[in-house]
Amino acid sequence: MSIFEYNGSAVVAMVGKNCFAIASDRRLGVQLQTIATDFQRVFKIHDKLYIGLSGLATDAQTLYQRLVFRHKLYQLREERDMKPQTFASLVSALLYEKRFGPYFCQPVIAGLGEDNEPFICTMDCIGAKELAKDFVVSGTASESLYGACESMYKPNMEPEELFETISQALLSSVDRDCLSGWGGYVLLVTPTEVQERVLKGRMD
Amino acid sequence: MAGAMDLPAKGGFSFDLCRRNAMLAEKGLKMPGFRKTGTTIVGLVFQDGVVLGADTRATEGPIVADKNCEKIHFMAPNIYCCGAGTAADTEAVTDMVSSQLQLHRYATGRESRVVTALTLLKSHLFSYQGHVSAALVLGGVDVTGPHLHTVYPHGSTDTLPFATMGSGSLAAMSVFESKYKEGLTREEGIQLVSDAICAGIFNDLGSGSNVDVCVITKGKTEYLRNHQLPNPRTYVSSKGYSFTKGQTEVLSTKITQLKPKVEVTESDAMEE
Numbered sequence: 001m002s003i004f005e006y007n008g009s010a011v012v013a014m015v016g017k018n019c020f021a022i023a024s025d026r027r028l029g030v031q032l033q034t035i036a037t038d039f040q041r042v043f044k045i046h047d048k049l050y051i052g053l054s055g056l057a058t059d060a061q062t063l064y065q066r067l068v069f070r071h072k073l074y075q076l077r078e079e080r081d082m083k084p085q086t087f088a089s090l091v092s093a094l095l096y097e098k099r100f101g102p103y104f105c106q107p108v109i110a111g112l113g114e115d116n117e118p119f120i121c122t123m124d125c126i127g128a129k130e131l132a133k134d135f136v137v138s139g140t141a142s143e144s145l146y147g148a149c150e151s152m153y154k155p156n157m158e159p160e161e162l163f164e165t166i167s168q169a170l171l172s173s174v175d176r177d178c179l180s181g182w183g184g185y186v187l188l189v190t191p192t193e194v195q196e197r198v199l200k201g202r203m204d
Numbered sequence: 205m206a207g208a209m210d211l212p213a214k215g216g217f218s219f220d221l222c223r224r225n226a227m228l229a230e231k232g233l234k235m236p237g238f239r240k241t242g243t244t245i246v247g248l249v250f251q252d253g254v255v256l257g258a259d260t261r262a263t264e265g266p267i268v269a270d271k272n273c274e275k276i277h278f279m280a281p282n283i284y285c286c287g288a289g290t291a292a293d294t295e296a297v298t299d300m301v302s303s304q305l306q307l308h309r310y311a312t313g314r315e316s317r318v319v320t321a322l323t324l325l326k327s328h329l330f331s332y333q334g335h336v337s338a339a340l341v342l343g344g345v346d347v348t349g350p351h352l353h354t355v356y357p358h359g360s361t362d363t364l365p366f367a368t369m370g371s372g373s374l375a376a377m378s379v380f381e382s383k384y385k386e387g388l389t390r391e392e393g394i395q396l397v398s399d400a401i402c403a404g405i406f407n408d409l410g411s412g413s414n415v416d417v418c419v420i421t422k423g424k425t426e427y428l429r430n431h432q433l434p435n436p437r438t439y440v441s442s443k444g445y446s447f448t449k450g451q452t453e454v455l456s457t458k459i460t461q462l463k464p465k466v467e468v469t470e471s472d473a474m475e476e
Contacts, residue, residue: 003233047462096296100335101222104236124239128291130262130270143267152445164447171452183455194460200453 003104006031008179009054010141011041012170013110013120014153015134016162019190020118022050022110023170025141026198027182028057037182037203045071046081047194049111050187051091054139055125056104063103067091084111084119088129095127102126106138116191141180144173163188163197171201238290239264244372244404244411245275245286247341248384249365250393253350253421254343257397258286259372259405260430261412268412274429276418280305280316281425283344284418285325288370289357290337297338301325318344318351322361330359339369345420372404372411379403394419398432405434 008029013022028039042052043064051067053060070090074082082090088109095103102125110120122136123129130136134153137145148169157165167186174181184199229235242263247256262270277285277298283305287294301324305316322342329336340355354367366384368376379400388396394417404411415432418425 001233002236003228004236006233092292092295096292097216097218098221099217099292099296101219101225102236103221124264124269124292125236126238126290126292128239128262128295130239130273132270146267154444160449161447164449164452165445167452168445168447192462194462196458196460198455200455 001031004055004106005140005179007055007057008177009041009057009060009139010145010170010174010177010180011052011054011106011108011138012145012149012166012173013052013108013122013136014149014157014162014166014169015118015120015132016157016159018112018116018118019159019162019188020110020112020120021159021162021166021186021188022052022108022120023166023184023186024052024054025139025170025174025180025182025201026185027180029179032178034182040185042185042187043068045087045111046075048116048189049082049084049087049109050189051087052108052110052138053105054108055106059103059105063094063105063107066094070094084109084113084121087111088119088121088123088131092123092127092129095123095125099126108136108138110189112189112191139180141173141177144176145169148173159188159190159195163195167197167199171199175202237265238292239269242372242408242410242412243275243288243370244368244376244401244408245288245341245370246368246373246376246380246397246400246404247286247343247352247354247366248380248388248393248397249343249350249352250388250390252390253345253419254352255390255393255397256284256286256341256343256418256420257401258416259401259411260414260416261405261410262291263410271413272430274416276416276427278302279321279342280309280344282346282420283316283318283321283342284420284425284427285321285343286341286369288339288341293336293338294340297325297328297336298340300328315346316344317346317348318342318353322353322355325355326359326361329355329357334358341367341369343418343420345422350420368400368404370404370411372401372408375403375407376400390419390421394428394431402432402434 010025024041028036135149188195258275262273343352401415417428417431
């Protein structure tokens with residue numbers, strides 16, 4: 001069994017019109033046994049920047065703690081929040097530093113940059129950045145997520161429509177993956193507000 | 205152990221997690237595959253300079269992770285480098301050498317030379333004995349003329365009039381071997397490079413999507429991103445999926461208003 005399949009995860013982020021949405025499943029398992037159904041995979045860096053971490057849960061939490069530490073130092077020195085592109089470079093550098101003994105995490109970064117331009121990107125576990133203009137996926141359900149997002153995504157969706165699309169893509173994909181699911185968590189960020197919703201999904 | 209969280213790292217690789225990862229591997233957990241670039245990358249020398257070409261597919265095992273990634277990396281205004289192999293390694297090594305070249309330009313006050321980039325790349329890759337898996341096609345024009353080199357993951361290099369690397373290199377090389385001649389014009393060079401990349405795109409499963417071309421001549425570099433798009437997405441349904449509002453069942457909602465940030469700026473004293 002691969003190290004990424006130890007805990008199971010599904011994370012997806014999509015770009016809309018001046019907004020973005022990032023969603024994850026809620027299962028934490030130890031191989032085939034489910035331990036928790038309210039596990040947090042999407043973390044806040046600052047008001048307009050979020051990171052979802054799929055893969056080994058312990059590395060996800062450690063990596064998140066290190067990133068928050070680096071961002072707080074940055075805020076103290078620069079007296080402002082980090083731009084999403086800068087943060088993506090920071091995550092990439094942190095992961096590549098561990099090139100020969102990596103963190104087993106695949107991050108999905110989503111944020112609103114200058115002029116509230118949405119930014120999403122994903123990386124493999126050693127920091128190879130993939131910037132996308134439409135959607136990025138990660139986790140054990142990634143193959144299903146690629147398919148679902150490829151068909152359901154439309155450019156320039158308004159926040160309500162983006163929420164429905166990302167939720168349907170997530171729920172339909174995790175239904176085809178044993179190791180992820182047990183509900184969904186969707187976070188939608190527009191320039192003025194942040195909407196967090198917990199989805200009702202199949203609990204199997 | 206106290207130092208790990210206190211100071212930001214000084215640079216270079218850190219081997220903290222190697223022991224833990226080796227223990228996990230012993231317990232039977234498989235190590236992950238990294239994103240590779242599959243790839244067809246090519247370069248050729250024409251009468252006025254160098255033309256580089258690359259496809260745009262990034263793969264993660266058999267899945268296409270990125271349909272339009274950039275494989276032609278900037279090294280210096282007159283030097284570009286195409287990368288094949290592990291994506292993180294090609295990006296990191298080209299970024300690192302690009303920064304070193306910039307510092308060298310500041311120190312010497314001169315335009316960078318291709319052999320400088322070549323030596324920096326080969327010594328880094330050799331010192332990691334092939335574990336940094338980056339196969340590169342390096343091309344540029346400097347005061348000594350146009351140059352084209354290939355760099356292998358173990359650190360060996362070749363200097364060639366035309367070169368191909370990556371999983372699609374055989375397909376591309378067959379096109380070059382049939383049609384290459386010395387003294388090509390710019391249009392002929394771009395056409396030949398595009399043909400070679402298309403050969404890789406259509407015949408090699410690890411390469412696909414679009415053709416990127418970069419033309420470097422004395423004093424001028426043109427990066428033609430997505431020069432050809434031979435694989436358009438034609439199967440999209442015009443209706444698309446549309447979900448009605450409220451279709452997804454939601455258990456709980458929490459909406460937080462974002463406070464607009466107030467900026468404090470230095471202002472002039474009151475005007476008289």
